[in-house]
Amino acid sequence: MTESDTPATEAATLPDEDRLAFPDTWKRFVRARRGQGKPRRIKLDAEAGRAFLADHADRARKRLDLAGNREYRNPGLAFLDGDPDLLGAAAVMALASPAVTRTQVVNRPMFDLVTADHGLPFAVAALAEALTFQVDQTGPQNTLRLRRMALNSHFWSKLLQHKEINDVRALLAGASDADYAAVVAAVAQRRTSPAHRVTASLLIPDEHAWMDEACAEHHRHQPSESCTSLLLEVVATGPQLAVLGVKQIGSPWVQAAEIADLLHRFGGEAFPAVAHHLDGYIDGNEKKILFRALAAMPTDQAVQALLDRLDESAAAGFAMEAAANFPRRTLRLIAARLPDAGPDEQKRLSALLYADPILLEAALPETDEQTRAAIATLTAEHRRLPEAPDESLPRLLTSPPWTGAAREAVVIKGLTPPPINRLVWAEGEREAWSEEDTYGMRHYGDRDWEREAQDFDKRSSRSQAIVLALAPKAIAQDLLPRWRIRDQYFELELLQRIVVNLGPDAVEQVAAATPWDASMREVLLPIANLTAARIAADALARLKTMRAFALAWLDRHAADAAALLVPDALGKTKRPRIAAATALRYLASTHGADLVNSAAVQYGEEVAAAVAALVDIDPLQPVGVPMPKPGAWASPAALPQVLLAGRERGLSQEATRHLITVLALGTPEYDYPGVAVVAETCDRSSLARFSLALFEQWLAAGAPSEDGWAVTQLAHFGDDEAVRVLGPLVATWPGESRHQRAVTGLRVLGAIGTETALRAINRIAEKAKFDRIKAEAWDQMEAVAERLGLTAEQLRDRLVPDFGLGEEAALVLDYGPRRFRVGFDEALKPFVTDMDGKPRKTLPKPGAKDDDLLAEAAYRRFAVLRKELREVASEQVRRLERALVSGRTWRFDEFEEHFVRHPLMWHLTRRLVWTASAVGGPVAFRLAEDKGCTDVDENELRLPGSAVVRLAHPALMERGEIESWSAIFADYEILQPFPQLGRPVMAFMDEELRTGRLTRFEGITVHVGRLLGMTNRGWSRSEPLDGGVEPGMTRWLKGAGCIVIDLDPGILVGAIDQCPDQTLRQVVVANEGLGGWRVPEPVRDFGPVDPVDASEALTALANATGVS
Secondary structure, three states, X not given: OOEXXXXXXXXXXXXXXXXXXXXXXXXXXXXXXXXXXXXXXXXXXXXXXXXXXXXHHHHHHHHHOOHHHHHHHHHHHHHHOOXXXXXXXXXXXXXXXXXXXXXXXXXHHHHHHHHHHHOHHHHHHHHHHHOOEEEEEOOOOOOEEEEEOOOOOHHHHHHOOOHHHHHHHHHHHOOOHHHHHHHHHHHHOOOOOHHHHHHHHHHOOOOHHHHHHHHHHHHHOOOOHHHHHHHHOOOOOHHHHHHHOOOOOOOOOOOHXXXXXXXXXXXXXXXXXXXXXXXXXXOHHHHHHHHHHHHHOOOHHHHHHHHHOOOOOOHHHHHHHHHHHOHHXXXXXXXXXXXXXXXXXXXXXXXXXXXXXXXXXXXHHXXXXXXXXXXXXXXXXXXXXXXXXXHHOOHHHOOOHHHOOOOOOOOOOOOOOOOOEEEOOOOOHHHHHHOOOOOOHHHHOOOOHHHHHHOHHHOOHHHHHHHHHHXXXXXXXXXXXXXXXXXXXXXXXXXXXXXXXXXXXXHHHHHHOXXXXXXXXXXXXXXXXXXXXXXXXXXXXXXXXXXXXXXXXXXXXXXXXXXXXXXXXXXXXXXXXXXXXXXXHHHHHHHOHHHHHHHHHOOOHHHXXXXXXXXXXXXXXXXXXXXXXXXXXXXXXXXXXXEEOXXXXXXXHHHHHHHHHHHHHOEOOEOOOHHHHHHHHEOHHHHHHHHHHHHHHHHHOOOOHHHOHHHHOHHHHOOHHHHHHHHXXXXXXXXXXXXXXXXXXXXXXXXXXXXXXXXXXXXXXHHOOOHHXXXXXXXXXXXXXXXXXXXXXXXXXXXOOOXXXXXXXXXXXXXXXXXXXEEEOOOOXXXXXXXXXXXXXXXXXXXXXXXXXXXHHHHHHHHHHHHHHHHHHHHHHHHHXXXXXXXXXXXXXXXXXXXHOOOOHHHHHOOOOEEEOOOOOOEEEEEOOOOOEEOOOOOEEOOOOOOEEEEOOHHHOOHHHHHHHHHHHHXXXXXXXXXXXXXXXOOOOHHHHHHOEOHHHOOOEEEHHHHHHHHHHOOEEOOOOOOOEEEEEEEEXXXXXXXXXXEEEXXXXXXXXXXXXXXXXXXXXXXXOOEOOEOXXXXXXXXXXXXXXXHHHHHHHHHHHOOO
16 A cells, blocks of 8 residues: 555646545654654663662662562662663553652663663663563562563553653664664563563564564453553554454543544554443543544545545545545545435535536546436535626635735834723713622621731632722722732622722733633723723734723723724734734724824824725624634535626635625624625625525534534525524524534514514423523513514514415415415414315326426425424414413504414414403403404404403303303304313412412422423422422412412432422412422411412412312
């Protein structure tokens, strides 16, 4: 097998697919072997060895005198007296070390000394002998005993990846032939046991016969994994590797040096070892090392392994490397997978196919007919329009500003920033910070502050911070330099009080107290001085999580910031120079170049000219954001072509590459102006298709976290189809430990802003399994509603989809030669009829005579419609029942618009009884077939638009009225979507109202699952106490306190089934919930109680306990 130094660089030139495509960056890891490259130069230091022996010879003599070392005493003492005793040299090497540790197994100073005094052959032979010793420390450090190691000893692990052993190998790799032969001869005489034969091969791995013998013998002795791993470091042939078997590579951890050397020695024969670790517990970096090795191996197994893992985040890039190295092999293996590949895998394989032109342009014509036919199924839909010439495109898509050469930095020394040091408060901010409180502060109300100052140095760092926050300013200022910040966590509220008390003088210490949490830096917002300016500038330039703070600080202190940062922007030190320049450019782009130039003029004409040039940049140059580096998965060739406005030409792959960068730059936090340029240049629907394809390609590549911009880019051109893909993922990502990604997805849905996007957010708020993402979605809905001047529920009324039911054409599914009409029954289940009204069991699949495109699109549309309708129907039923329980009301004109005239909600609304305010009091009504209102006597009602409508709750109706309405619904065979007229009604008993005790429910034991079911009916579980036990449950009542249940033994959080039976020890009505295990005092003669609220609370409790 031959090794290729560089892969093929020209698409038209096919590489040799039997070569090892060894990565250039790994050549530094290859261990030295004779005849393979130039070995490292090893410098021996005999004098260091003499000094070492002088310091430790007495220790070695004492250890040799121990009874356990009797066998080595005389040889060791002879060596110490100057005799060339090889066994003695080995014993002294082992015993002269100060202690036995992982790094002192090979006594390098002694090896250097022995080499100088007795020659390399003697020294290597002595080392081979010394490595067979197991040094047992049985007491104090001087109590060491030498034992010969068996192959199953754990002590071999101390030799793994040992630098000194590698140094000896490098020394032998560079030795002359004569010296090497002498070393081999000397060591050969010591190969007298299995352990000796192993150590000989470890030091002299190029003696292949020795290695064959060591491997064969090793296999028979049930060796330790460490011993196997040591030999795995040095074996050189496939048969040797096969004899050893594979348990781990060198060490339990995957390291680039080990894998590189293994790959260099074995090429494709290293596959079993690499594949073994791929299935183990390894992190992302370790996986990349293994993938890189697979991409270099000229075997079907290796390429297949990468294809098997294309859904993992790191695999796509390395699969593309393998495809470039072995294009014909890759095409053949892709073709073989296609018959069984699902849609997602086909997308991944298609991306790989177009990742490098060599596959389709050069390699595909060289493959067999079967492969070409299979690949054609992937390329059939990959049609491209003529590419637009560069001159017809904006410069952003041909030579964007980030591709040009960086300007040479201008350095002007001797600049001193102005002594700005002040506080600038936002309206009400200082007052709010002054009232902040945190644990421990309230205990400092009345203090002898002079005494506190005397004891200041004795206090903990946090107690010191409280003193600085609360003490009189004069005292606190004197104490500030003595504050021991250390690695202590300080609450934001505490730091805010320090800033209120001490102002900008405390900025150095406050900044030092906020390293653990970027959000804490907001405590610096009011402070305008050089330290705060530098922190904000650095945050803008480098720290994504602190960008919001940086922008807020710069916007608040724009003029001061410009004046303070000019010296750094023209300074010599690179990092603060880049940070300050970034901040000045941001200020110029946001607040105007005049503001920055005015600040620079204060420093003189030369500085003013340099700063003017510094901030005079291309308006499309990104400022204050890191430049994204899209991963290999984002290959333009694998994505749909983006068409220009007019749809006659499309972007080239190079222009598409720049487009991807533009999309990645713009985020909800950074409104990159280049996005508007793209929107003006390209076809909007084409951009929407491309954006979704880019997102799906990211998902297919395993959703690599470093390319999280693939989510945010959907905010620019994502449409309703993108919402349908993104929405369900946002709901499930928290369960995959991706909460922050889910929050980003929510923000993207909000940025898309269509009704479908808002419905998706609402669905997450209603149905997501994870409380934190539900809360985020609720917050988004509240924010949108507030922006529109609505309540959240009013917004939800407006977001119910109509599925096109109001448009006759939208109810028709067109197959070309035949068409079908869609209708909905009372349960909101879709049904299908022919155009003449003849019912069909279901929508037929497209047939041979149908129009392919029309029929397939119509069939897919019906499938989506059926799924979405089922979800929306159940969601609206829940909303209506919630409205019944909560007593929500509508103006009658709102009710008509969003319920009566809505083609979907109408079907639910007509199956319920409603009440409306009228002159004579509330009147109940239903909706007739003609959508008019009729009362219980079937008389038509005409209600004014200002009438207030709510769902009729049986707790507010007379029994006779309920029976009359029930009879009407039975006559018309109307099924209600949830229990309304038949809903149980309960009320507090007189004794319960008088005493506040609900004794009818006390003493009952129920299964915990029945109690948990009450949480869907307005009941909440109490906060867990120590040990994770929730002592009870609470149900708040409108205007009358709450019902409190005291449980025995309580609900165990995270282990509910550990205490399945729960006894309701006490049930009371109180003004507060449970305070720990303390049951609040019941409220006597409480009331009045809302009858609906009381009924719902008591009914849920009765259902759980079985009390009627």
